[in-house]
Amino acid sequence: MKIGLIGVGTIGGFLAEKIKADSSLELSFVLDTDPEKVTGFSKEIVINSIDEMPTVDLVVEAASQQAVGQYAEAVLAKVNFLILSVGALSEQALEEKIVSLCKEHSTKFFIPSGAIAGIDMLKAMQSEVKSVELISRKNPKGFGREDAEPVVLFEGYAREACKKFPKNINISATASLNGIGFDKTKVKMISDPECSGNRHFLHVVHSFGEMQIDVKALPSKNPKTSSTAAYSAFDLIKKIQFGINLY
Ligand SMILES: NC(=O)c1ccc[n+]([C@@H]2O[C@H](COP(=O)([O-])OP(=O)(O)OC[C@H]3O[C@@H](n4cnc5c(N)ncnc54)[C@H](O)[C@@H]3O)[C@@H](O)[C@H]2O)c1
Incomplete structure (x- = not known):
């Protein structure tokens, strides 16, 4: 499967290594606004604009919320799109645009x-x-x-959290899109010196019970980004490659 990466920082850099190490995957292009980030890649696969995108099977965004809006149309007009900066979809107009692009071009977007x-x-x-x-x-x-x-930095709903903390709370967008939406998903964000990395506690109440998930993870090279996020993205790439029932 041929893959293009938009953003080769912490998560994108990890994915590039995993893709290169997997003989059934091919890294077909990398695109990053920071020229330093692409110096380690062979010149043939570095592109400077999405207009130069070669034919691929999947494009993965690991850049920023802004990048999702910037590239969604060019990518989804041709190929499936896996998005890490899920908080971008808190912008309702962009969520609607992405859904409509997928319908129009028979493409899909994936979120890990x-x-x-x-x-x-x-x-x-x-x-x-x-x-x-x-x-x-x-x-x-x-x-x-x-x-x-400890300082409570935010208490409110996911739509506002994603706008105020575009690099920190993508998981609230993921929970919103899979649950009851951006305007009903409650979010509290705490800066906590006793926390060595990141800790996410998710509490869901439904008609037949409840679920409490407590995830502790060390940060990656980027202190805003949990180390687990990149592994989750690679797992989704493999599920897309082989179908969801791989295991
Ligand atoms: N879904 C999740 O659970 C989850 C978890 C952690 C991080 N994230 C998100 O994933 C994204 C990547 O995280 P990271 O830690 O790798 O960030 P990073 O800052 O380490 O790397 C981002 C890279 O993207 C590049 N970039 C930024 N805007 C760009 C654009 N418009 N076009 C091309 N390149 C661009 C930057 O130059 C940088 O090299 C962030 O938006 C982050 O918030 C999501």
Whole structure:
């Protein structure tokens, strides 16, 4: 399967290595606005604009919320799109545009569970879900802060959280899209010096019970990004390649 990567920072760099190490996958292009990030790749696969995109089977975005809007049309007009910066879909007009592009061009967009677990059950119970609450703790470094005590940085709903913290709370978008939406999914974000990395607590109440998921993960090279998110994205690439019932 031929794959193109938009953004080869922390997650994209990890994915590039995994793709190169897998003989059934081919890294067909990399695109990054920072020229430093693409220096380690062979010149043949570095593109400077999405207009230069070669024929691929899947494009993976691991760049930024802004990049999702910037490239969605060019990508989805031709090929399936896996999006890491899920918070971009908190912009309702962009979510609608992506859904309509997929319908128009018979393409698909994919979102990984990323740094959170339990998304499978949330999705399965979607019509029965009564409430979803996400409490995210990160070391102050993850917010570019130096707090000595826990500080609540945000309390509200996912749509606003994704706008205010575009690099930090993509999992609230993932939970929203698989659950009860951006305007009903409660989010609390805490800068916590006792947290060595990132800790995400998801509480879902549905008609037949409830689910509590508590994920602790070390940060990646990027203190805003959980190390688990990149593994989740590669797992989804393999599921797309072989079909969801691989295991
Ligand atoms: N879904 C999840 O659970 C989850 C978890 C962690 C991170 N993320 C998101 O994934 C994305 C990547 O995270 P990261 O830690 O690898 O970030 P990073 O900052 O380490 O790397 C991002 C790379 O993308 C490049 N880039 C930014 N905007 C671009 C654009 N418009 N066009 C091309 N390249 C562009 C940057 O130059 C950089 O090299 C971020 O948006 C982050 O918020 C999602």
